[in-house]
Amino acid sequence: MVVFGQLVVGPPGAGKTTYCTGMQMLLGALKRPHIVVNLDPANDDLPYECHIDIRELVNVEDVMVECQLGPNGGLLYAMEYIEVNLDWLITRIRKLVNDIAVPYVLFDCPGQVELYTHHDIMTTITQQLTKALDFRLVAVHLVDSTLCVDVHRYISAVLLSLSAMMQMELPHINVLSKIDMVMDHTDDLAFRLDYYLGVQDLSHLMRTLNTTKHPMSVKFAEFNRLLADLIEDYGLVNFEPLDIQDKECAMRVLARCDTANGHVMHAEKIEDPSDPVSGLRLFHTALSDAGEPIEDYIERYEERLQAREGEEEEDMPAL
Numbered sequence: 119m120v121v122f123g124q125l126v127v128g129p130p131g132a133g134k135t136t137y138c139t140g141m142q143m144l145l146g147a148l149k150r151p152h153i154v155v156n157l158d159p160a161n162d163d164l165p166y167e168c169h170i171d172i173r174e175l176v177n178v179e180d181v182m183v184e185c186q187l188g189p190n191g192g193l194l195y196a197m198e199y200i201e202v203n204l205d206w207l208i209t210r211i212r213k214l215v216n217d218i219a220v221p222y223v224l225f226d227c228p229g230q231v232e233l234y235t236h237h238d239i240m241t242t243i244t245q246q247l248t249k250a251l252d253f254r255l256v257a258v259h260l261v262d263s264t265l266c267v268d269v270h271r272y273i274s275a276v277l278l279s280l281s282a283m284m285q286m287e288l289p290h291i292n293v294l295s296k297i298d299m300v301m302d303h304t305d306d307l308a309f310r311l312d313y314y315l316g317v318q319d320l321s322h323l324m325r326t327l328n329t330t331k332h333p334m335s336v337k338f339a340e341f342n343r344l345l346a347d348l349i350e351d352y353g354l355v356n357f358e359p360l361d362i363q364d365k366e367c368a369m370r371v372l373a374r375c376d377t378a379n380g381h382v383m384h385a386e387k388i389e390d391p392s393d394p395v396s397g398l399r400l401f402h403t404a405l406s407d408a409g410e411p412i413e414d415y416i417e418r419y420e421e422r423l424q425a426r427e428g429e430e431e432e433d434m435p436a437l
Contacts, residue, residue, distance in 0.1 A: 121215055121251045122381040123223035125244060127282065128260035130229035133295040133362065137260060138226045139166040140362035144372060151218045153211070158228040159196040160189070166226075170210050172200060193230050197239045204243065208250045215251075220384050223253075234259075235281040244288060256289045256379040257282065258371070261357070263294040266314045267306045269327055273345055276317055279355050289378035293371060294357040298364070298423055312413040315357045320346035359415070364422060370415075 124141070126134045138154055145152045155170040160178040164171070176199045182192040200207070215221035227233075233240045234257075247253045259279050265271040283290045294300075294315060304311070308326045324346055327335045335342070349355060358374055361367045376382040 119215065119221070119252065120254060120384070121211070121221045121223060122254045122379050122384075123225060123256075124375050124379070125225045125227060125240075125255050125257045125286075125288065126260065127227045127234050127240075127257055127286075128229065128295075129231050129262075129278065132229070132260035132262050134229065134260055135161065135163075135165065135226055136362055137258070137293075137295065137360070138224050140368055141224060141372065142166045144365070144368050145222065150222060151220070152222045152224060153214050154224045154226065155207075155211070157200075157225045159200070160193055160228060161226065164226075169214060170207065172207065175203060175206050176200060190230060190232075193228055194233075194237070194239070197228070197233060197243075201239060201243055201246075204246050204250075208247065211247075211251060220381070222381065231278060231282075235278065235285055238285075241286055244286070254379045254381070256291055256375050257286050258375060259283075259290060259292045260295045260360075261292065263297045263300040263311075263314075263359070264303070266294070266300060266311070267303055269308070269323055272314065272323075273320075273342070273349075276349055276355050277345065279357075280349060280352060283354055290354075291371065291374050291378055292355055292357045293360045295360045295362070297359045297367075297419070298361040301420065301423060310413070310416075311359070312416050315359060315412055315416075317349065317355045317357065320350060359412075359419065361419070361423070364419065364426075366422065367419065 126137055128134055142152065142154055153169045154166055155172070156164055156168050157172050159172050159176050159181075162173065162177070176196045178189065178192045178196050181187060181196050181199075182189065185192065185195060187195060211223065215223070227240070244253075244255055248255065259282050261275045261279060265275045279290075279292045283292075297311070300307070300311065307314070308323065313322075321343075324339075324343055327342060328339060358371050359367060360371050373382075
Protein backbone atom coordinates (compact mmCIF):
# COMPACT_ATOMS: atom_id res chain seq x y z
CA MET A 119 0.00 0.00 0.00
CA VAL A 120 1.29 3.45 -0.94
CA VAL A 121 1.20 6.02 1.87
CA PHE A 122 1.32 9.74 1.12
CA GLY A 123 2.40 12.45 3.50
CA GLN A 124 3.86 15.83 4.36
CA LEU A 125 7.00 16.29 6.44
CA VAL A 126 6.46 19.72 8.02
CA VAL A 127 9.85 21.26 8.83
CA GLY A 128 11.29 24.70 9.51
CA PRO A 129 12.95 26.85 12.18
CA PRO A 130 11.34 27.54 15.58
CA GLY A 131 8.41 29.94 15.42
CA ALA A 132 7.75 29.39 11.72
CA GLY A 133 4.30 27.96 12.47
CA LYS A 134 4.74 24.20 11.97
CA THR A 135 2.27 23.11 14.66
CA THR A 136 -0.22 25.80 13.60
CA TYR A 137 0.16 24.60 10.02
CA CYS A 138 -0.59 21.00 11.03
CA THR A 139 -3.64 22.18 12.97
CA GLY A 140 -4.97 24.17 10.02
CA MET A 141 -4.17 21.41 7.52
CA GLN A 142 -5.96 18.85 9.71
CA MET A 143 -9.05 21.07 9.73
CA LEU A 144 -8.87 21.51 5.96
CA LEU A 145 -8.46 17.79 5.28
CA GLY A 146 -11.38 17.12 7.60
CA ALA A 147 -13.54 19.64 5.70
CA LEU A 148 -12.56 17.92 2.44
CA LYS A 149 -13.47 14.55 4.03
CA ARG A 150 -10.02 13.19 3.34
CA PRO A 151 -8.83 10.54 5.84
CA HIS A 152 -5.58 11.57 7.47
CA ILE A 153 -3.22 10.86 10.36
CA VAL A 154 -1.20 13.44 12.30
CA VAL A 155 2.09 12.37 13.88
CA ASN A 156 3.97 14.50 16.39
CA LEU A 157 7.61 13.77 15.56
CA ASP A 158 8.94 16.42 17.96
CA PRO A 159 9.95 14.86 21.28
CA ALA A 160 10.10 18.34 22.83
CA ASN A 161 6.59 19.47 21.83
CA ASP A 162 4.18 18.95 24.72
CA ASP A 163 1.55 21.46 23.55
CA LEU A 164 -0.45 19.90 20.72
CA PRO A 165 -3.55 21.86 19.64
CA TYR A 166 -4.47 19.27 17.00
CA GLU A 167 -5.81 15.74 17.35
CA CYS A 168 -2.60 13.72 17.54
CA HIS A 169 -2.91 10.11 16.39
CA ILE A 170 0.71 9.16 17.18
CA ASP A 171 2.83 11.09 19.70
CA ILE A 172 6.55 10.30 19.62
CA ARG A 173 6.80 11.51 23.23
CA GLU A 174 5.27 8.17 24.23
CA LEU A 175 8.56 6.66 23.05
CA VAL A 176 11.00 9.36 24.18
CA ASN A 177 10.78 12.94 25.37
CA VAL A 178 13.48 15.56 25.67
CA GLU A 179 12.83 16.40 29.31
CA ASP A 180 13.64 12.85 30.45
CA VAL A 181 16.71 12.72 28.20
CA MET A 182 18.05 16.00 29.62
CA VAL A 183 17.68 14.72 33.19
CA GLU A 184 19.02 11.20 32.65
CA CYS A 185 21.88 12.12 30.30
CA GLN A 186 22.63 15.57 31.76
CA LEU A 187 22.31 17.25 28.37
CA GLY A 188 21.11 20.68 27.32
CA PRO A 189 18.03 21.29 25.13
CA ASN A 190 19.86 20.95 21.80
CA GLY A 191 21.90 17.91 22.83
CA GLY A 192 18.83 16.33 24.39
CA LEU A 193 16.80 16.77 21.20
CA LEU A 194 19.56 15.32 19.03
CA TYR A 195 19.91 12.33 21.38
CA ALA A 196 16.13 11.83 21.29
CA MET A 197 16.05 11.89 17.47
CA GLU A 198 18.86 9.33 17.32
CA TYR A 199 16.91 7.19 19.79
CA ILE A 200 13.87 7.43 17.47
CA GLU A 201 16.00 6.28 14.55
CA VAL A 202 17.22 3.23 16.47
CA ASN A 203 13.67 2.37 17.57
CA LEU A 204 11.88 3.36 14.38
CA ASP A 205 9.97 0.06 14.33
CA TRP A 206 7.86 1.51 17.14
CA LEU A 207 6.67 4.30 14.85
CA ILE A 208 6.36 2.11 11.75
CA THR A 209 4.15 -0.41 13.58
CA ARG A 210 1.75 2.28 14.78
CA ILE A 211 1.50 3.98 11.39
CA ARG A 212 0.89 0.65 9.65
CA LYS A 213 -1.90 -0.19 12.10
CA LEU A 214 -3.67 3.13 11.45
CA VAL A 215 -3.38 3.17 7.65
CA ASN A 216 -4.53 -0.40 7.03
CA ASP A 217 -8.21 0.53 6.60
CA ILE A 218 -7.66 3.73 4.58
CA ALA A 219 -7.87 3.58 0.77
CA VAL A 220 -5.42 6.45 0.24
CA PRO A 221 -3.55 7.08 3.54
CA TYR A 222 -2.27 10.61 4.17
CA VAL A 223 0.09 11.40 7.06
CA LEU A 224 1.20 14.77 8.46
CA PHE A 225 4.49 14.77 10.39
CA ASP A 226 4.97 17.70 12.79
CA CYS A 227 8.77 17.84 13.06
CA PRO A 228 11.20 19.52 15.49
CA GLY A 229 12.40 23.07 14.92
CA GLN A 230 16.14 22.46 15.30
CA VAL A 231 17.34 23.40 11.81
CA GLU A 232 20.55 21.37 12.08
CA LEU A 233 18.41 18.24 11.71
CA TYR A 234 17.55 19.25 8.13
CA THR A 235 20.56 21.22 6.95
CA HIS A 236 23.66 19.19 7.74
CA HIS A 237 22.81 16.31 10.11
CA ASP A 238 21.64 13.14 8.38
CA ILE A 239 19.21 11.96 11.09
CA MET A 240 15.99 13.19 9.41
CA THR A 241 17.16 11.96 6.02
CA THR A 242 17.78 8.51 7.49
CA ILE A 243 14.38 8.44 9.21
CA THR A 244 12.51 9.43 6.04
CA GLN A 245 14.42 6.89 3.97
CA GLN A 246 13.56 4.09 6.41
CA LEU A 247 9.90 5.15 6.50
CA THR A 248 9.81 5.18 2.71
CA LYS A 249 11.32 1.71 2.52
CA ALA A 250 9.10 0.17 5.22
CA LEU A 251 5.74 1.77 4.31
CA ASP A 252 6.22 2.77 0.66
CA PHE A 253 5.86 6.43 1.66
CA ARG A 254 5.50 9.25 -0.86
CA LEU A 255 6.65 12.24 1.16
CA VAL A 256 6.94 15.92 0.38
CA ALA A 257 8.90 18.24 2.69
CA VAL A 258 6.97 21.40 3.54
CA HIS A 259 9.55 23.93 4.72
CA LEU A 260 8.01 26.89 6.55
CA VAL A 261 9.75 30.26 6.83
CA ASP A 262 8.32 33.25 8.69
CA SER A 263 7.39 35.86 6.06
CA THR A 264 8.26 38.74 8.41
CA LEU A 265 11.93 37.95 7.70
CA CYS A 266 11.42 39.62 4.32
CA VAL A 267 11.54 42.99 6.08
CA ASP A 268 15.28 42.47 6.71
CA VAL A 269 17.43 41.66 3.68
CA HIS A 270 20.06 39.76 5.67
CA ARG A 271 17.48 37.57 7.38
CA TYR A 272 15.68 36.91 4.12
CA ILE A 273 18.88 35.75 2.39
CA SER A 274 19.65 33.56 5.41
CA ALA A 275 16.15 32.03 5.19
CA VAL A 276 16.59 31.30 1.48
CA LEU A 277 19.96 29.66 2.16
CA LEU A 278 18.37 27.60 4.93
CA SER A 279 15.66 26.43 2.52
CA LEU A 280 18.25 25.56 -0.11
CA SER A 281 20.35 23.61 2.41
CA ALA A 282 17.30 21.64 3.55
CA MET A 283 16.38 20.82 -0.05
CA MET A 284 19.85 19.47 -0.76
CA GLN A 285 20.08 17.53 2.52
CA MET A 286 16.59 16.02 2.72
CA GLU A 287 16.51 14.68 -0.87
CA LEU A 288 12.69 14.94 -1.00
CA PRO A 289 10.22 16.84 -3.16
CA HIS A 290 10.15 20.24 -1.51
CA ILE A 291 7.54 22.97 -1.06
CA ASN A 292 8.95 26.13 0.52
CA VAL A 293 6.32 28.25 2.23
CA LEU A 294 6.34 31.85 3.47
CA SER A 295 4.01 31.56 6.46
CA LYS A 296 2.07 34.27 8.31
CA ILE A 297 1.75 36.51 5.25
CA ASP A 298 -1.17 38.23 6.98
CA MET A 299 1.39 39.68 9.41
CA VAL A 300 3.75 40.98 6.74
CA MET A 301 0.83 42.66 4.99
CA ASP A 302 0.76 45.12 7.88
CA HIS A 303 4.39 46.07 7.14
CA THR A 304 4.49 46.31 3.35
CA ASP A 305 5.96 49.81 3.67
CA ASP A 306 9.03 48.20 5.26
CA LEU A 307 9.57 45.90 2.25
CA ALA A 308 12.00 47.02 -0.42
CA PHE A 309 9.90 45.28 -3.10
CA ARG A 310 6.48 43.77 -3.57
CA LEU A 311 5.78 40.47 -1.80
CA ASP A 312 5.71 38.52 -5.06
CA TYR A 313 9.38 39.43 -5.59
CA TYR A 314 10.33 37.66 -2.34
CA LEU A 315 8.18 34.66 -3.27
CA GLY A 316 9.91 34.22 -6.61
CA VAL A 317 13.51 34.52 -5.33
CA GLN A 318 14.66 35.85 -8.69
CA ASP A 319 17.25 38.44 -9.68
CA LEU A 320 18.60 39.02 -6.18
CA SER A 321 20.97 41.66 -7.54
CA HIS A 322 18.17 44.19 -6.97
CA LEU A 323 18.06 43.19 -3.32
CA MET A 324 21.84 43.50 -3.06
CA ARG A 325 21.65 47.06 -4.35
CA THR A 326 19.36 47.99 -1.45
CA LEU A 327 22.13 46.85 0.91
CA ASN A 328 24.64 49.04 -0.87
CA THR A 329 22.44 52.12 -0.49
CA THR A 330 22.23 51.74 3.30
CA LYS A 331 25.99 52.36 3.72
CA HIS A 332 25.91 50.30 6.89
CA PRO A 333 29.52 49.43 7.86
CA MET A 334 28.78 45.70 7.86
CA SER A 335 27.03 45.91 4.49
CA VAL A 336 30.05 47.65 2.99
CA LYS A 337 32.52 45.25 4.58
CA PHE A 338 30.68 42.12 3.40
CA ALA A 339 29.35 43.45 0.09
CA GLU A 340 31.32 40.96 -2.00
CA PHE A 341 30.38 38.08 0.32
CA ASN A 342 26.69 39.00 0.09
CA ARG A 343 26.92 39.16 -3.69
CA LEU A 344 28.49 35.68 -3.83
CA LEU A 345 25.73 34.27 -1.62
CA ALA A 346 23.10 35.75 -3.93
CA ASP A 347 24.90 34.30 -6.96
CA LEU A 348 25.01 30.88 -5.28
CA ILE A 349 21.24 30.92 -4.71
CA GLU A 350 20.55 31.98 -8.29
CA ASP A 351 22.99 29.42 -9.72
CA TYR A 352 21.05 26.61 -8.07
CA GLY A 353 17.72 28.15 -9.05
CA LEU A 354 15.78 25.75 -6.82
CA VAL A 355 14.13 27.98 -4.24
CA ASN A 356 10.83 29.75 -4.51
CA PHE A 357 8.03 30.16 -1.98
CA GLU A 358 4.32 29.63 -1.70
CA PRO A 359 2.42 32.26 0.33
CA LEU A 360 0.42 31.00 3.29
CA ASP A 361 -2.07 32.48 5.69
CA ILE A 362 -3.35 29.36 7.42
CA GLN A 363 -6.57 31.16 8.36
CA ASP A 364 -7.34 31.75 4.69
CA LYS A 365 -8.95 28.68 3.11
CA GLU A 366 -7.83 29.51 -0.43
CA CYS A 367 -4.21 29.93 0.71
CA ALA A 368 -4.28 26.61 2.54
CA MET A 369 -5.93 24.91 -0.45
CA ARG A 370 -3.22 26.25 -2.75
CA VAL A 371 -0.44 24.84 -0.55
CA LEU A 372 -2.27 21.52 -0.22
CA ALA A 373 -2.60 21.39 -4.01
CA ARG A 374 1.14 21.91 -4.43
CA CYS A 375 1.83 19.17 -1.88
CA ASP A 376 -0.58 16.75 -3.57
CA THR A 377 1.11 17.35 -6.90
CA ALA A 378 4.62 16.98 -5.46
CA ASN A 379 4.02 13.70 -3.62
CA GLY A 380 1.78 12.22 -6.32
CA HIS A 381 -1.37 12.02 -4.20
CA VAL A 382 -3.34 13.78 -6.92
CA MET A 383 -2.90 10.80 -9.24
CA HIS A 384 -4.85 8.61 -6.79
CA ALA A 385 -7.93 10.81 -6.65
CA GLU A 386 -10.15 8.12 -8.18
CA LYS A 387 -9.48 5.83 -5.19
CA ILE A 388 -11.02 8.20 -2.67
CA GLU A 389 -14.50 7.04 -1.78
CA ASP A 390 -16.93 9.18 0.19
CA PRO A 391 -20.54 7.91 0.19
CA SER A 392 -21.84 11.41 0.93
CA ASP A 393 -19.88 12.89 -1.99
CA PRO A 394 -19.63 10.62 -5.07
CA VAL A 395 -17.37 13.09 -6.91
CA SER A 396 -14.93 13.68 -4.03
CA GLY A 397 -12.09 12.15 -6.01
CA LEU A 398 -12.68 14.44 -8.97
CA ARG A 399 -12.89 17.41 -6.62
CA LEU A 400 -9.49 16.45 -5.17
CA PHE A 401 -7.99 16.26 -8.65
CA HIS A 402 -9.42 19.69 -9.50
CA THR A 403 -8.06 21.11 -6.24
CA ALA A 404 -4.55 19.94 -7.06
CA LEU A 405 -4.59 21.57 -10.49
CA SER A 406 -6.29 24.84 -9.54
CA ASP A 407 -4.37 28.11 -9.67
CA ALA A 408 -1.58 26.37 -11.62
CA GLY A 409 -1.34 29.06 -14.27
CA GLU A 410 -2.27 32.13 -12.24
CA PRO A 411 0.51 34.72 -11.93
CA ILE A 412 1.60 35.06 -8.32
CA GLU A 413 1.11 38.84 -8.33
CA ASP A 414 -2.57 38.38 -9.27
CA TYR A 415 -2.97 35.77 -6.56
CA ILE A 416 -1.48 38.12 -3.93
CA GLU A 417 -3.83 40.92 -5.00
CA ARG A 418 -6.82 38.63 -4.55
CA TYR A 419 -5.50 37.55 -1.17
CA GLU A 420 -5.16 41.18 -0.04
CA GLU A 421 -8.82 41.73 -0.93
CA ARG A 422 -9.87 38.69 1.11
CA LEU A 423 -7.67 39.78 4.04
CA GLN A 424 -9.19 43.27 4.09
CA ALA A 425 -12.68 41.79 4.00
CA ARG A 426 -11.82 39.42 6.86
CA GLU A 427 -10.35 42.21 8.98
CA GLY A 428 -13.44 44.30 8.33
CA GLU A 429 -15.67 41.48 9.54
CA GLU A 430 -13.52 41.03 12.67
CA GLU A 431 -13.81 44.75 13.47
CA GLU A 432 -17.60 44.59 13.12
CA ASP A 433 -17.73 41.61 15.47
CA MET A 434 -15.71 43.36 18.17
CA PRO A 435 -17.87 44.53 21.09
CA ALA A 436 -18.20 48.28 21.52
CA LEU A 437 -16.34 49.78 24.48
